[in-house]
Amino acid sequence: MNQVSPLQEKTQAADRLLLRITKQFAKGKNGAAGFCLDISSAAEAGITIVFGRSGAGKSTLLDCISGLLPPDSGRVALRSEAEETVFFDSEKGMNIIPAQRGIGYVFQNLALFPHLTVNANVEYGLAHLDREQRRQRRVEILQLFHCDSLGERKPDEISGGERQRIALARTLVTEPRVLLLDEPLSALDVGTKLKILEDLQAWNELRRIPILYVTHSPAEAMRLGENVIYLENGRVLAQGKPEEVLRNLSSFD
Amino acid sequence: MNWQAIILTLRLAVTVSAVLVIIGLPLAYWIAFSRRRWKFLVESLVAMPLVLPPTVLGFYFLLLLGRGGMVGAWLNRIFGVTLPFSFAGLVVASVLYSLPFAVQPLVAGFASVDRKLIAASALLGATRLRTFLRVILPLSLTHLITAVVLSFAHTLGEFGVVLMVGGNIPGVTRTISIAIYDNVQALDYANANQNALFLLIFSFVILSLVYALNRRAFFVGTVP
Numbered sequence: 001m002n003q004v005s006p007l008q009e010k011t012q013a014a015d016r017l018l019l020r021i022t023k024q025f026a027k028g029k030n031g032a033a034g035f036c037l038d039i040s041s042a043a044e045a046g047i048t049i050v051f052g053r054s055g056a057g058k059s060t061l062l063d064c065i066s067g068l069l070p071p072d073s074g075r076v077a078l079r080s081e082a083e084e085t086v087f088f089d090s091e092k093g094m095n096i097i098p099a100q101r102g103i104g105y106v107f108q109n110l111a112l113f114p115h116l117t118v119n120a121n122v123e124y125g126l127a128h129l130d131r132e133q134r135r136q137r138r139v140e141i142l143q144l145f146h147c148d149s150l151g152e153r154k155p156d157e158i159s160g161g162e163r164q165r166i167a168l169a170r171t172l173v174t175e176p177r178v179l180l181l182d183e184p185l186s187a188l189d190v191g192t193k194l195k196i197l198e199d200l201q202a203w204n205e206l207r208r209i210p211i212l213y214v215t216h217s218p219a220e221a222m223r224l225g226e227n228v229i230y231l232e233n234g235r236v237l238a239q240g241k242p243e244e245v246l247r248n249l250s251s252f253d
Numbered sequence: 254m255n256w257q258a259i260i261l262t263l264r265l266a267v268t269v270s271a272v273l274v275i276i277g278l279p280l281a282y283w284i285a286f287s288r289r290r291w292k293f294l295v296e297s298l299v300a301m302p303l304v305l306p307p308t309v310l311g312f313y314f315l316l317l318l319g320r321g322g323m324v325g326a327w328l329n330r331i332f333g334v335t336l337p338f339s340f341a342g343l344v345v346a347s348v349l350y351s352l353p354f355a356v357q358p359l360v361a362g363f364a365s366v367d368r369k370l371i372a373a374s375a376l377l378g379a380t381r382l383r384t385f386l387r388v389i390l391p392l393s394l395t396h397l398i399t400a401v402v403l404s405f406a407h408t409l410g411e412f413g414v415v416l417m418v419g420g421n422i423p424g425v426t427r428t429i430s431i432a433i434y435d436n437v438q439a440l441d442y443a444n445a446n447q448n449a450l451f452l453l454i455f456s457f458v459i460l461s462l463v464y465a466l467n468r469r470a471f472f473v474g475t476v477p
Contacts, residue, residue, distance in 0.1 A: 124387075
């Protein structure tokens with residue numbers, strides 16, 4: 001079945017994403033060095049910036065959390081006050097498929113379906129609802145992201161900023177329990193980027209879900225994050241408040 | 254003009270194309286997305302009719318599916334069906350013979366779909382079937398059309414397999430290519446010319462339609 005996580009009545013039920021992941025990549029054929037992701041960390045509700053140079057393992061980390069890439073070992077779980085949802089546990093042989101994790105993931109290239117209209121894109125993840133419910137949820141989210149006029153257009157007929165908003169709306173409308181953002185705003189100018197981020201923060205005021213936001217821009221890390229995880233060579237080098245992490249960072253360089 | 258043969262040929266081509274779509278879609282999906290190590294063996298098998306002469310295919314078909322063959326004897330005993338020299342047998346043999354013409358365009362189409370779109374669909378809760386029907390197939394539409402038309406056209410023009418497996422029974426297995434061969438053997442050049450010209454023009458019209466359709470589909474996909 002097309003079961004996305006059920007809409008949860010959350011007030012301040014702050015969830016915590018627990019991560020323990022190792023993933024080894026063999027040496028490349030052309031003598032490229034092998035790579036090992038070895039993470040043990042947690043992300044609180046709110047925006048956590050995953051920060052690091054390209055090749056540090058940021059996208060690999062998100063792929064492992066979402067289930068697109070199975071870790072070699074470890075455990076990925078979401079803990080709320082009352083219960084714990086396990087997505088992956090190598091010791092118990094558990095690996096929930098991506099479609100059933102209820103994790104939202106917006107790729108860097110957005111991956112909007114090019115043959116579907118904006119409306120159909122946004123409603124794609126709502127197949128478990130009836131037509132009227134789908135319409136209602138779609139209208140709500142498009143209003144929130146200031147895109148209610150785009151409905152019947154295709155992704156290649158709208159602007160870059162609008163595409164980013166639609167990609168976010170398409171994921172958020174499913175009410176994910178965790179949100180992963182892989183530099184989805186990297187191609188935008190600062191003004192547009194900030195406006196979209198304000199909308200995202202407004203959305204998360206109510207939900208308080210863990211959001212992992214990948215970036216390699218220190219400015220973004222400073223501005224957005226309530227928390228920063230600094231990755232290098234597949235390991236967490238530092239984690240904490242943005243100011244602290246970035247201050248310590250200068251000593252690494 | 255030999256209308257009986259023409260209608261029989263069209264019936265054969267339509268049936269074979271339909272069967273090939275039904276078999277070809279799952280087979281092409283598997284080839285495009287499976288990570289099995291021995292996948293190359295299946296790919297080679299599917300491509301065999303491209304290099305083998307139809308006589309080889311027809312020969313083994315008769316050996317296997319003939320009344321004395323392993324599969325043929327069983328079919329005859331259980332269902333009372335005899336495939337050689339029947340329309341059904343012609344369909345089975347033609348499906349095998351045209352398999353690569355259906356499967357290869359589909360594989361190319363499926364493989365060209367951005368993997369991120371497939372991942373996005375899964376992350377939005379879609380099952381594999383839904384992802385296939387709503388994302389992969391619509392984005393491979395031009396390849397599907399190409400597959401259907403190539404299967405159709407290839408079946409329209411086949412000769413060797415039909416001769417080996419179907420023989421030359423008017424109204425049952427005498428396709429237009431066989432009829433032309435008969436005409437020429439009988440030095441009936443007038444009729445041979447009529448039938449051949451029909452096949453020539455018909456094939457050209459069909460292929461033109463496809464290429465025109467593909468061109469339009471491209472524009473619909475890229476230009477607002």
